[in-house]
Structure formats: C-alpha cells, structure tokens
Amino acid sequence: MKDNVTPAEAAIHLVDVSKVFGKIGTAAAFRAVDGLNLDVRPGQMLALLGKTGCGKSTIFNMIAGLTAPSSGTVRVNGRDPFAEFDSFRGKMAIVFQNDRLLPWRTAIQNVELGLEMLEVPVAERRATAQQWLTKLGLSGHENDYPHALSGGMRQRVSIARAFATNANILLCDEPFSALDESTAGRLRAEFVKLVKENGKTAVFITHSIREALEIGDRIVVLKRPAMIAYDVRFDASTGPEEREDIRSRIVEVLAV
Amino acid sequence: MSETAPQAASPPPESMLSGAAKRVWESVLPFIVVIALWQFASLFFPRFLFPSLIDVFWRCLEIFADGSMFKDVLVTIYRILAGLAGSFVIGAALALLMVRSRAVDKFLSPILTLFQGIPALSWVVFAIIWFHGVEFRILFIMVLTTLPAFTFQVLGALRGMSRDLMEMVFSFRPSRAKLFRVMIAPAILPDILTAWKVNLGNASRVVVVAELVGATGGVGYQLLLQQQLFDMAGALAWTLQLVFFVLIVQGSLTLIENIAFRYRAVSERVI
Numbered sequence: 001m002k003d004n005v006t007p008a009e010a011a012i013h014l015v016d017v018s019k020v021f022g023k024i025g026t027a028a029a030f031r032a033v034d035g036l037n038l039d040v041r042p043g044q045m046l047a048l049l050g051k052t053g054c055g056k057s058t059i060f061n062m063i064a065g066l067t068a069p070s071s072g073t074v075r076v077n078g079r080d081p082f083a084e085f086d087s088f089r090g091k092m093a094i095v096f097q098n099d100r101l102l103p104w105r106t107a108i109q110n111v112e113l114g115l116e117m118l119e120v121p122v123a124e125r126r127a128t129a130q131q132w133l134t135k136l137g138l139s140g141h142e143n144d145y146p147h148a149l150s151g152g153m154r155q156r157v158s159i160a161r162a163f164a165t166n167a168n169i170l171l172c173d174e175p176f177s178a179l180d181e182s183t184a185g186r187l188r189a190e191f192v193k194l195v196k197e198n199g200k201t202a203v204f205i206t207h208s209i210r211e212a213l214e215i216g217d218r219i220v221v222l223k224r225p226a227m228i229a230y231d232v233r234f235d236a237s238t239g240p241e242e243r244e245d246i247r248s249r250i251v252e253v254l255a256v
Numbered sequence: 257m258s259e260t261a262p263q264a265a266s267p268p269p270e271s272m273l274s275g276a277a278k279r280v281w282e283s284v285l286p287f288i289v290v291i292a293l294w295q296f297a298s299l300f301f302p303r304f305l306f307p308s309l310i311d312v313f314w315r316c317l318e319i320f321a322d323g324s325m326f327k328d329v330l331v332t333i334y335r336i337l338a339g340l341a342g343s344f345v346i347g348a349a350l351a352l353l354m355v356r357s358r359a360v361d362k363f364l365s366p367i368l369t370l371f372q373g374i375p376a377l378s379w380v381v382f383a384i385i386w387f388h389g390v391e392f393r394i395l396f397i398m399v400l401t402t403l404p405a406f407t408f409q410v411l412g413a414l415r416g417m418s419r420d421l422m423e424m425v426f427s428f429r430p431s432r433a434k435l436f437r438v439m440i441a442p443a444i445l446p447d448i449l450t451a452w453k454v455n456l457g458n459a460s461r462v463v464v465v466a467e468l469v470g471a472t473g474g475v476g477y478q479l480l481l482q483q484q485l486f487d488m489a490g491a492l493a494w495t496l497q498l499v500f501f502v503l504i505v506q507g508s509l510t511l512i513e514n515i516a517f518r519y520r521a522v523s524e525r526v527i
Contacts, residue, residue: 064427066423066426066427085429086429088429089428089429090429092427093427093428094424094427096420096423096424098420100420100421100423100424102421102425102438102439102442103519103520104442104517104519105519106519113425113428113438114428116434116438117428117429117430117431117434145518145519145521146519147519147520147521148521165428
C-alpha cells in the first residue's frame, strides 16, 4: 500500500532529520531523533506510534516549528516551520495532550484565540467560534471559564480552537490520553469525522495501538532514537483480519 | 456527550446577605478594637501622649476642609503615585530585559540586590547631597527605594508564566503585541497587583521620611511641624490622611482583583 509522493507534493517532508539535546560530542548529548526520513501527503492522517521517550514529541515540535532540527531538513507545505515561523499563521493548528486553555478566558474566547491572531473581525470570529462549540456539543457553555468545565469538555474546547482557524495541517499530541476511555472514544470518533470532513492533513501522536488503528490511515512506528521501525498504510476498506495483522506486527516491532 | 460540567449551587439570598454582613463585621472589627484601646488609654494618659480620638477626628476634618492643608495631602499622594509609576515602568522594563538576556540578568541582579540593602534614609541623604530640586529629590528617593522590589516581582511573574500555555499561544504565531495582550499581561497581572499593594505601603512610609528631611510641604513636612509643637493629635491626624489614602488604593486594587480574577476556581477548603 505504498503511495508515492514527491517532496514538492508532500504536506510534511522530513529528510535525514536529527535532533540532539545538549552539546553534540559530549557525554551529556542526547540524540532524540536520528536521520529520520518521512513524507506525509496532503489529506493523510498519520498516526505516529511509539513508546514513551522514543522521540515522538520531538518530531512533533520540529514539525510545529517550536524546535529546530540539529541537522536535516523539515518542510511543511514547502517551507521551514522554524525559520519561517510566522508564515504558518493560520496554516497549522495544534491539539495538545492537555487542553491548555487560557484560564482567564471563557470557552468561546479560547476558541477565538487563533482567529484573533489572524485579525478576523470580532463578529465573524465570534460566529465561527460559536459554530465550532455547537458542533462539538458545547452549546450553552460558551461563557463558562475552563475551571467550570469537565476534562472532556475542556478538550473539546481545545479541539474547537484548533479547527476554528481552518488550518490545513493539524498536529495532535496524544490529545485524548488524559481522558477516561469512554470519553476518549467518543471524542476520537468525532475528531476523525471532523478531520475527514474538512480535508485536513493530520499528524497524530499516540502510544496506543488501538488509537492509532482507529485514527490513522497510516501508522508509523518509531523506535528510540526516533527511527522508523514500521510504516503501514490502510483505509476504510481494510478488513478486520488485515487490521489484526497490522496490530500484531506493531506489537512485534514494539516488543523488539 | 454525556459528561457534565461541575456545577456550583447558588446560595439563597438570606444566606448571601448574612454572609455579606459577616464579611463587613470581620473587616471592621480590628479597627473597632484599636480605636477602643486608644480611647481607653486617652482616659488615663496626658493629651500630648494619647489625645482623645474625638480631637483627632476634628483635626482630620479640619485638614479635609482647609484647602491649603489638604493640598499638602494631595502633594504627598502625587509624590507616592509618581514615584511608584516611575519605579514600575523602569522595573518592568528591566525585568523584561533580564528575562530575555541571561547576561543582563547576571549584571543587574547583584546591583538591584545591593540597592535593596541600602536604607531609605541613606537615599534621602544621598539625594540631598546630589540634587537641588525638592521634587526631583523625592522622586529619586521613591524610585530607588521601590525599584528593586518592582523589578524582582515582575521578573518572578514573567518567569512563573506557564510554559505550556506560552507554547500553545506561540503555536498560533502571535505578533509581539498580541502575545503580550493575550498571554503575558493576563498571566502576570495578579503578581503586578500584589507588587503594587506591597510597594504602596513601602512608598507611603518612604515618602514621609523624604518629606520630613528634604521638603517644605506634604504630610512628612506637616508631621515635622507637629513634632516641633508636641501636638500628638495633629501628628495622628496627618498620619491618618496617609492611612486613608493607602486604604482607599488598597481597596481599589482589591476591587480590580475581584473583577479581573473572577475566572479563578475557588476551593471550599482553605489552606
């Protein structure tokens, strides 16, 4: 199921990317990512799977432009997300592991945050934020402060905040890992639906095989220091038996 | 979508009323006790030691009613506010530089710590030796005595900002002005208000010392006159002018806190 995508076509393009924390060449240096090559085509939902500490979040931060690679090339929509940080305003949105809502803002004001950065007029951004809150089942909670919302509701607000800017690239760092399984399951299903409906390219970090199989149409399994140990693509037509094979293979790879 | 938000039940109006009455009583009680003790002492001590608070009350009214006397109060208030504002602006700018550059931090921290160790009275003496203008002297003293505290408090607030929230806001690629408005200002506001509250008390004490030694007007100067006249009622009345001012500003800051920080969750269990 290998799809061929040229660097120019790729939404996310990583070539020989390494990241070393600490001074290179010293005993204190820690190599978190080592020579990673990865292409993500537009509209793909990539699940990055790996054990804790395998470098998933470092890759995530480099794609988000929050960290620069020590060597290699990172391109998102053909641009360097770290060097050309501001040029990605409104083009990339992130859903974090915890909701990261600003406690001094109400739910709707939190959803409006990205739109404010884009200088969207007040009335328009209020309407867009309202629409996303309604879509995520938070109608009636617009003026609640984060402390008055449950964990699941807060994470919904953060998802609404990410979708409201209509960014093409969506980066998600284990966004449901802090929620109970039933809430996480519901939100996951809603999230996949929204990503598909809105034609986003999504990179979804997880350490759950089940979540990766539910979310992604491609799974990349990483091993420390962030090297691709297994890369598999599938789609809605992939049957239960084939999915079970994929799951078994992932378990094997992770066990090694 | 079955999860529900934690709901706080609103108390009935009667309990809200009795709660408000209790809060008022609790805030007034300490003042009543101090006033009663003073008045009790005035029955047994000479007038120049413990004058009756009724006399003090009339002297306070006299200061309020007499334009030229009240002008001295306003001059002192102006000096306090100007000194604090100057100190805050310089302190905030220094704190921003220190948080952005480790070298600046390493250079300025010892100097500010050194300044913190210099007594207010020493600054008064330095100012009298160095400068001629009374107003500039007092402004200099006010700024120098409150600057280290403002700088360190703003620096602490900037460093204490949540890294997670900062990264989240950064992920939307804000301009500098937007970053300041949506993240930095609201995050450091609680510490800034606390810094103002603390420095206001310090400034009201320092300004009196500065006026006592180096000015020809203001509450400090009037206190010097009362001391020369051995007039305790007058000294107390002038002191109370400053106390009223500090209480009014502290009350206003508390009001701002109550409005600005209504987003905070309140735990039913206290520390």
